[in-house]
Each structure stands twice: as structure tokens, then as C-alpha cells.
Amino acid sequence: MNRMKTIVIGLLGPTLDTGKRESRWERWRPTVGLCQQAALNIDRFELLYQTRFKSLMKRVAEDIRLVSPDTAVVPHPVVFRDPWDFEEVFGVLHDFASGYAFDPEREAYLVHITTGSHVAQICLFLLTEARYFPARLVQTGPGKSVKGKTAAGTHSIIDLDLSRYDQLAGRFQQERDDDLSFLKSGIETRNPAFNQLIEKIERVALHSVEPILLTGPTGAGKSRLARRVFELKKARHQLKGDFVEVNCATLRGDAAMSALFGHKKGAFTGALQDRPGLLRAADSGMLFLDEIGELGMDEQSMLLRAIEEKTFLPMGSDREARSDFQLICGTNHELDHDVFQGRFREDLLARINLWTFRMPGLRERTEDIAPNLDYELDRFARKTGRRVTFNNEARRMFLEFAATPRAVWQANFRDLIGAVTRMATLAPRGRITVNEVREEIARLQGGWQHMGESADRRRTILASFFNADQLSVIDPFDRAQLEAVLRVCRHSRNLSDAGRRLFAVSRQAKKKPNDADRLRKYLARFGLKWADIAAL
Numbered sequence: 001m002n003r004m005k006t007i008v009i010g011l012l013g014p015t016l017d018t019g020k021r022e023s024r025w026e027r028w029r030p031t032v033g034l035c036q037q038a039a040l041n042i043d044r045f046e047l048l049y050q051t052r053f054k055s056l057m058k059r060v061a062e063d064i065r066l067v068s069p070d071t072a073v074v075p076h077p078v079v080f081r082d083p084w085d086f087e088e089v090f091g092v093l094h095d096f097a098s099g100y101a102f103d104p105e106r107e108a109y110l111v112h113i114t115t116g117s118h119v120a121q122i123c124l125f126l127l128t129e130a131r132y133f134p135a136r137l138v139q140t141g142p143g144k145s146v147k148g149k150t151a152a153g154t155h156s157i158i159d160l161d162l163s164r165y166d167q168l169a170g171r172f173q174q175e176r177d178d179d180l181s182f183l184k185s186g187i188e189t190r191n192p193a194f195n196q197l198i199e200k201i202e203r204v205a206l207h208s209v210e211p212i213l214l215t216g217p218t219g220a221g222k223s224r225l226a227r228r229v230f231e232l233k234k235a236r237h238q239l240k241g242d243f244v245e246v247n248c249a250t251l252r253g254d255a256a257m258s259a260l261f262g263h264k265k266g267a268f269t270g271a272l273q274d275r276p277g278l279l280r281a282a283d284s285g286m287l288f289l290d291e292i293g294e295l296g297m298d299e300q301s302m303l304l305r306a307i308e309e310k311t312f313l314p315m316g317s318d319r320e321a322r323s324d325f326q327l328i329c330g331t332n333h334e335l336d337h338d339v340f341q342g343r344f345r346e347d348l349l350a351r352i353n354l355w356t357f358r359m360p361g362l363r364e365r366t367e368d369i370a371p372n373l374d375y376e377l378d379r380f381a382r383k384t385g386r387r388v389t390f391n392n393e394a395r396r397m398f399l400e401f402a403a404t405p406r407a408v409w410q411a412n413f414r415d416l417i418g419a420v421t422r423m424a425t426l427a428p429r430g431r432i433t434v435n436e437v438r439e440e441i442a443r444l445q446g447g448w449q450h451m452g453e454s455a456d457r458r459r460t461i462l463a464s465f466f467n468a469d470q471l472s473v474i475d476p477f478d479r480a481q482l483e484a485v486l487r488v489c490r491h492s493r494n495l496s497d498a499g500r501r502l503f504a505v506s507r508q509a510k511k512k513p514n515d516a517d518r519l520r521k522y523l524a525r526f527g528l529k530w531a532d533i534a535a536l
Contacts, residue, residue, distance in 0.1 A: 005043040008034065009100075009133065010112030011120055012049035017060050024063075028142035028151040030114045031060055035068040036152035042071045043107075048096065051077045083117045090123040097132040109135035110157065129160050136160070176202070183228045187375045191365040197357055204355050205229045206236060211307065211327040211352040215335075216359030218472055219412030222330040223290055225359070229328060230286040239326065241285025244278050249294040249473060256299050261306075263315035277314060279306055282325035291473060292352070293333035293344060300345045307351055327352065332469045341527040362409040362416060369402045372413070376420040388424040390432045398423075398437045408448040419444060461486050465528060474526070482526060485519075486533065495519060495530045 010031060017029045035042055045064060049057040054077070061073040078092050102109065111128050113121045127133050137158040142151065179202050180195075181188075189195055204212065212229070214222040223245065230243040251259055262277025279287065289295070295303065306312040307327060311320045329352050338344035362369065373395075381387045390398070401407055402416075409415050422443070423436045462471060462483055471479065485502060492498035499515025523529060 005107045006041060006110065007044045007046065007107050008042050008110045008112055008138065009046045009135065010034070010048065010114075011116035011124075012047055012053060012057050012060060013115030014050070014053050014056065016115055018056060020059070026151060028153045029060070029063075030112070030140045030153070032063045032067060033142075033151065033153040034112060034138065034140050034155060035064045035071050037155050038152075040155060042068060044072045044074060046074050046076060046100075048076045048078050048093075050080055050083075080120075084119050086119050086123070089117070089119050090126070093120070093123050093127055094132060097127050102134055104134050109133060110138040111135045112138050112140070114140045179206070179232060182232055183225065185224065185228065185375065187368070188371050189365070190367040190371065191360075194360060194365055194368065197359075201225070201229065201357055202232075205232055206238070208355065209326055210354045211329060213353045213356040214328065214330045214359055215356060216332065217361045217412055217469065218332050219414035220359035220361050221413055222359050223288070226286075226288040226290075226328045226330065230288075233286070233326070239285050241283055241325070242281065243286050243288065244282040244325075245288040245290065246278055247290045248299075249291040251295070251299070256296060257302075257315050260299060261302055261312050261314050262317075262321065264317045275314075277321075279312060279323045279325065280321055283323040285325060286328060287325045288328045288330065290330040291332070292329040293331045293335055293338055294473065297343075297345065300348050304345065304348045304351060332472060334467070334469065337467075337470075338527070343527040362412045363407070366403040369416070370399055372416060373399070373420065376417055377424065380420060380424045384424075386424075386430065388427050388430045388432060390437075391434075394432050394434045394437045397434060398441070401437075401441050406445065410448050415444065461490070465526075465532065485522065489519075489530075489533045498530075 013030055017031045018024075019027065019029060031045075031047070034040070035045065047057060047061065057075055061075065064071055064073050076096065078096065080089055080092060082088060111124050111133050113124050115121075116124070124133070125137065128135055128137055137160065138155055139158060140153050140155045143154040180198055183198050183202055183205075189198075201212075214225065216222060226245070227243055230239065233239045246259065248256075257263070258275055258277065260278050262275045262280055265273050289303075302312050306323065310324050311322050313319075314321050333344075335344050335349050335353075339346045339349055377388060402409075411418075419440050423432045423440050426436050426439075427433070462479065465486070466474075474482070488501050489498045492501060496516040499517075499519040503513070503515045503518060520530065523533075
């Protein structure tokens, strides 16, 4: 069987490889010294050299022939106008690697990274790590200097296949495990689907700057996870700025524009001074827009431009502002449905849903209730300075209930946090007993039943137009009013007839009443049209 040939690819060192006189054999020269290694038989040396050092290249090639007659030196002229220009050097070396006829079935390659400028050495490393050079790295050093003897120096070979290095591989795995634990707040979650979800989010968080969209029911932990993603990226020096969080459901009208994009003094009534806005506050950091489905269409349009161009126009200003932020969005809406209903921009959804992750509710993760229970008890202790525990029977009772269909967990982790807080606060002598658990179970079920009954009373008409997630973000006052309006509409001949019934009193004070237009605008607030009602 034929031995694989050993091929070295390296740069001529204009400083380290120099020497004309006989004394040059007493000093270490990396390129020549590599060919003097007793344990390394080099069949061919692909020697890259800058054209202005052609005479030095010839001398080094001759010296290699003297010390290693079996090594063929193949010179390759390269041109670096500026050997410290990273882009230029990388491009030249990349072109060489792309055009070289590698034959890894018959030849083993070594890339020498001791000579050349530091920029060139880094570029050779990166190209080898990326497998443009299908090679291992070889590094040389002067070793011990012995006067009058050949200064061959030493060499070491570095294989960039980290899977061969158990200790390094173990270290990277431990760091990844630590990152995953951090994203889960240190909670040893047991749900396989959730753990896989967190693994994907970890990879995306550390390797992408594109927007992330977190979906799922209210209370599933979107806000907490967004902050953890920010803290992880900041710990890895990927972000320098702050974490800025805003619930879009709290933003309306001019206040929304001003809060997000800022304003100039005098832009509207009450704008008494300049305001930078939340997008500016998130510059070099992360912006978390919770309930993004609640943003108005104008705000959506400006946000899209801010995401794509990193610029936006504050209210009342004729000069653009700039902010380079990373974005995480949260929603419990079905944004596809909102796009269909005309309440959400299709182009904005396309921009923010490159990475979409659905956060499961607590009922989908019942095996994670126990570790989250312990976490909340620890959090209660840190907050109050009072350590509270369950007795065995009480803990077993609570966990059994928590995993049954009787436990609705309508507000998800918010329900669990509230339950732990109440039981821990009422626990006698820092011990939660069966009595506290029984009381809490009754309280939870009573609350869920009341909310269910309220929903049932509205379901007959509201459920015809909205799903549960959509209803959950409409204030109870607005739900009650909307239900009354829809009931009148259902029993009216047309839009004008419904408008006359609904505005029978206030219309008397108007010179030009337009009941139909008023009703049309009211319905549009909720994404409804008269045709939607008439069709039922």
C-alpha cells in the first residue's frame, strides 16, 4: 500500500526566513526548519511568497533542497498590497485555496501558520477551520539554541477536529449545558418537547441577529425567556446596550408613536420636551415588544422600516434617528389570522417570523410543575427572606391535582406563581400542610370556574368572531360593550338601522348625524365589518 504524501502549504517569512551568509545555518528559520524535522517527511512544500521577495524565496528553496532533497518546493507568487489588510489578505489566500487541486485521498496536508504577518496567520487558521484547506495546522518554534549546530527548532501538529479532543469537547458541551440551564432559569425541566425548544432557541440566540417571535398563551413565560436571551447574548459580548421591554397593548394613538419612536418638542399637544423613544433606548441592545399584535397599522409600518433600515422618523422631526437593536416579539394572537383580517401587516409578519417559537402552556408541561414549584419556593425565600417547604403529603396532594384535568392553569405560570405565593405566605411555621393545599385548590378551581362562566355567557356571540386568545387581550369593559353592540347588530336590518338604535340619544346633539359611519369605525377597532355580522 502506497504511503500518503505529506504536503505543506505555507507563507515565506520575509523576516524570520532571511539569511544570506553561512551563519544563517546557526539560527532558526521556520520554513527551512520545518523541513529539517526528523519525525516529519515532507514530500512537497507549496511555498507562497510575495513577488518582491523572489530572491529570498529562491535561497530558501535551495536551502530546503540541501537539508531535505526529497522535498519538492513549488513556489506560488502572491500579491499583498497591504499585508495588514485583513480583507485583502483573506481574499488572496481564499482564492489560492479555492483554485488548488486538493487530493485528500492520496495526500495529507499541513498548513504552516508560523510565518507571515499576524493577519495572514489568522486568515490561514480561519480558512483551515472552515475546511477551504482540508488540512491540519503545523506550528514551529525555535526550540533550544545550540551554537554551531543546525537550528531545526520544534514542530507541533494541531488537528482542528475538536471531536478528537475529549477534554475540549467536554468543555464546549458543558458551556452549552450551562447556557441551556441559564435560559431555563436553572430549572431542571423534564418535558422533552420544551427542552428541545430551548436548545433551538439557544442556537438561534447565539448565532443570529434576526428577529425572534415568541408565541403562546398568556403566562407561558415569553417575557422571562426574552430577558434570559438578552442576558445570555450580553454575557457573550454580542450586545452592549440595554434590555428594553414594552407591552404594545398599553400603547394607543400618539402615545404609541411617541413611546416607540420618540418626538420633538411641540409635535403634539402636551409634547413639552424632546423624547428619544424606546427604539433609541434599545440601541446596541435588545427590544422586546410583547403583544406585538396590538400595535396599530401606522406603528407597524414604522417598525418595519426601523427593523430593515435601522432608521425611523420621530414625531415632529424632519431628521431621521438611528438605532441598531435586536428584536424579540411576543404574542398570544394568531398573527396569520390578523393578517387575513387586515389588522396586521403581512410584510411585517414576514420580517419577524424567520425564527418563530411557540411557548407551550403549563397544561402541556405537567411533568415540569414539580421543578417549577421548587423554583418558585426558592424565589419566595429570596424575596422575603423566609424559607418555606411542603410536608410530604401536602406536596403529593398538590402535584397530583396539578397534573389532572381539574387543573385548568388558565393563566399558566402566573396561576402557579400566585398559588405558591399564597400557600407560602399562609404556611404556619414555614411548612405548607394539607390544609393550605386544600384551600388553594378550592380557590384556583373557583377562580377558573368563574372565568369559565363569564366566558360562557359571552361565547354565544363573541365566539362567533374571536377565538379565546383574541378575547383574552380585550379588556372586560370592551368585551361587555362589544357584546352589546353585536347583539343589536344581529337584530338590525342593516348598518344604518343598527347605528340609529345604538346612537339614538347622542345623535340628537349632532347637526349631521352619521350613525352608520360611527358604527363602522367602532367595529373596525376590533377588525370587524358589517359583512362579517350579516353573514352569520
